Amino acid sequence: MTRKKMAFFERFADLCGTMPQPGAFLTVEGPGGKPNVMTIGWACLGVLWGEPVMEVLVRPSRHTFGLMEKAKHFSVSAPLGKLQKKLAFCGSRSGRDIDKIEACGLRVSPGVTKGVSVVEGCDLYYECELVHKTQVVKENLRKDFIKRYYEGEDFHTIFAGRIVESYSV
Numbered sequence: 001m002t003r004k005k006m007a008f009f010e011r012f013a014d015l016c017g018t019m020p021q022p023g024a025f026l027t028v029e030g031p032g033g034k035p036n037v038m039t040i041g042w043a044c045l046g047v048l049w050g051e052p053v054m055e056v057l058v059r060p061s062r063h064t065f066g067l068m069e070k071a072k073h074f075s076v077s078a079p080l081g082k083l084q085k086k087l088a089f090c091g092s093r094s095g096r097d098i099d100k101i102e103a104c105g106l107r108v109s110p111g112v113t114k115g116v117s118v119v120e121g122c123d124l125y126y127e128c129e130l131v132h133k134t135q136v137v138k139e140n141l142r143k144d145f146i147k148r149y150y151e152g153e154d155f156h157t158i159f160a161g162r163i164v165e166s167y168s169v
């Protein structure tokens with residue numbers, strides 16, 4: 001793929017337009033560098049600690065969660081108006097049970113950064129180095145959000161990644 005470097009904020013509106021649906025691909029490598037892909041509908045892009053940062057929210061029940069706990073990097077690959085069936089698939093099946101990449105015919109290739117994989121055929125790419133994580137705290141959250149999103153008590157962890165590469169294709 002031919003990558004065109006972009007400032008991390010350059011396509012902010014386009015990225016936000018993919019959320020909460022149909023979403024974007026969060027890719028993280030597991031043991032031996034094997035990537036797993038899950039769909040995310042929530043993310044935050046901005047400046048933290050004087051650095052460009054992408055925050056993604058992952059529930060502990062996700063296979064991705066265990067991988068994120070051990071990983072040093074992750075990527076977000078955002079397709080604009082395409083790959084919607086594959087987004088739905090990666091957002092409903094778990095890498096714990098199947099190799100989603102193979103099962104839905106995704107092409108995943110190495111990113112610019114060592115230890116980062118990205119989903120081919122997308123439009124916007126963010127390669128991130130994990131720098132912080134924190135859990136959503138029940139006591140600190142608006143009551144109706146708890147009811148709406150956390151009846152199962154599966155509180156997200158917010159993983160923050162410093163954006164080391166951002167590009168469009």
Ligand SMILES: Cc1cc2nc3c(=O)[nH]c(=O)nc-3n(C[C@H](O)[C@H](O)[C@H](O)COP(=O)(O)O)c2cc1C
Nearest residue numbers: 023038039040041042058059063064091093094095
């Ligand atoms: C549009 C969409 C957005 C989603 N957003 C998130 C999200 O931001 N965080 C999350 O933990 N799960 C989210 N999910 C659910 C996961 O993608 C889903 O549970 C997936 O099967 C987890 O895969 P894994 O077990 O391989 O990690 C979303 C699903 C869809 C369809």
